[in-house]
Amino acid sequence: MIKISPSILSADFAEMGKAVELMEKSGADYIHCDVMDGAFVPNISFGPGMIKAIKKHTSLPLDVHLMVDKPERYIDDFVNAGASIITIHAEATTHIQRVLQYIRAKGVKCGLVLNPATPVDYVKYCLDCVDMILLMSVNPGFGGQKFIPAVLPKVKEVSDMIAASGYDIELEIDGGINFENIGPVLKAGANVIVAGSTVFGHPDPAEAIRRLRG
Ligand code: DX5
Ligand code: ZN
Numbered sequence: 373m374i375k376i377s378p379s380i381l382s383a384d385f386a387e388m389g390k391a392v393e394l395m396e397k398s399g400a401d402y403i404h405c406d407v408m409d410g411a412f413v414p415n416i417s418f419g420p421g422m423i424k425a426i427k428k429h430t431s432l433p434l435d436v437h438l439m440v441d442k443p444e445r446y447i448d449d450f451v452n453a454g455a456s457i458i459t460i461h462a463e464a465t466t467h468i469q470r471v472l473q474y475i476r477a478k479g480v481k482c483g484l485v486l487n488p489a490t491p492v493d494y495v496k497y498c499l500d501c502v503d504m505i506l507l508m509s510v511n512p513g514f515g516g517q518k519f520i521p522a523v524l525p526k527v528k529e530v531s532d533m534i535a536a537s538g539y540d541i542e543l544e545i546d547g548g549i550n551f552e553n554i555g556p557v558l559k560a561g562a563n564v565i566v567a568g569s570t571v572f573g574h575p576d577p578a579e580a581i582r583r584l585r586g
Contacts, residue, residue, distance in 0.1 A: 378581070402564070492533070
């Protein structure tokens, strides 16, 4: 079953409450929250304060993507702010497995994120301790970038690894998803689709979500 997780990075920051309400009304499954620290990625977005603020405006699960160095420093803050899923980058911490387990122990779903050029090997050793794998199809840091097609076989590879493992793990893809490439991405095995500019850049975001679902 396909899930759509619109990224509020592309929404109007001054109207964030309304943006998440609209997403819920439009049939989104999650709200994707891109947290950027200006160190792991060049850009700075928002922190736990934003998560806490939008939580009041939606009952949808908040899918919090931490593009942050040493994310272990902030897990408690995002859990307390109301995150439902917290994903951390393999490249951002020395003790990935420890941080994933820490998130789970807090009663929040945890996920591992891989940059486009990061090998899939990490996944193999984390299958028993993740609820989600997030594959980046752009280099993280900005919305509105172009999808990197080399990630497609990687989606298939990870999808096969998950299927063979027997674990219940969601496979999310993030970056440059549009009406044209969503078909091949789903075919490769992704089931959670992040979309920022395709949804919020559309004159009718609800229509964009419907079109993404196909
Ligand atoms: C990139 C972010 C993405 C991004 C998605 O660093 O993690 O979630 O905002 O935006 P689009 O869909 O416009 O690429
Ligand atoms: Zn993201």
